[in-house]
Amino acid sequence: MTLSQQIELTVNGRRRSVDAAPHHTLLDVLRDDLGLTGTKECCLVGECGACTVLIDDRSVDSCLVLAVEADGSEVTTVEGLAVDGQLSRLQQAFLDTGAAQCGFCIPGQLVAAHALLSTTPRPSRAEAEEGLAGNLCRCAGYEQIIEAVLLAAESGPATTPRRSVREAVDVAAQPDAGVAPQ
Ligand code: FES
Numbered sequence: 319m320t321l322s323q324q325i326e327l328t329v330n331g332r333r334r335s336v337d338a339a340p341h342h343t344l345l346d347v348l349r350d351d352l353g354l355t356g357t358k359e360c361c362l363v364g365e366c367g368a369c370t371v372l373i374d375d376r377s378v379d380s381c382l383v384l385a386v387e388a389d390g391s392e393v394t395t396v397e398g399l400a401v402d403g404q405l406s407r408l409q410q411a412f413l414d415t416g417a418a419q420c421g422f423c424i425p426g427q428l429v430a431a432h433a434l435l436s437t438t439p440r441p442s443r444a445e446a447e448e449g450l451a452g453n454l455c456r457c458a459g460y461e462q463i464i465e466a467v468l469l470a471a472e473s474g475p476a477t478t479p480r481r482s483v484r485e486a487v488d489v490a491a492q493p494d495a496g497v498a499p500q
């Protein structure tokens with residue numbers, strides 16, 4: 319018998335209560351219990367960064383964090399980066415530079431970049447590369463991703479809304495975005 323434990327999280331500003339099995343990770347809880355599938359499941363060993371989220375503003379691989387370890391914390395996922403239905407400048411910059419190819423790594427890249435810009439608002443290229451070093455892109459879109467981070471840094475606070483989510487969804491619905499694994 320597996321004994322689950324009730325944990326309390328604040329996810330993207332909303333209080334959530336979940337019964338978590340001892341072996342379930344934060345990634346399991348986000349995707350399976352809370353339906354936040356923006357956070358991707360890939361290597362599950364902390365190598366790829368697809369599952370990156372913020373815990374209390376610190377960037378972590380959610381596949382390496384047991385859900386019970388996150389009890390009481392504040393979690394931000396890619397779904398929480400837009401503010402009041404508006405994409406942040408960082409999200410807009412990813413669109414503007416064409417950083418998303420298959421799109422699978424992009425949620426993790428966005429969260430890692432958001433964490434970087436929160437502490438280093440005007441990173442050098444080297445700092446941007448270092449900040450995203452834990453996030454792999456199997457489409458090898460690194461140049462556009464770094465370009466997006468630097469563009470967001472140049473154009474003002476990275477969390478400032480720039481574009482409605484509806485518009486972004488319309489962009490994502492275009493044919494090339496249809497190949498993104500979920
Ligand atoms: S799925 Fe967590 S680091 Fe790859």
Ligand code: FES
Binds near residue numbers: 419420421422423424
């Ligand atoms: S866009 Fe990075 S894995 Fe495809």
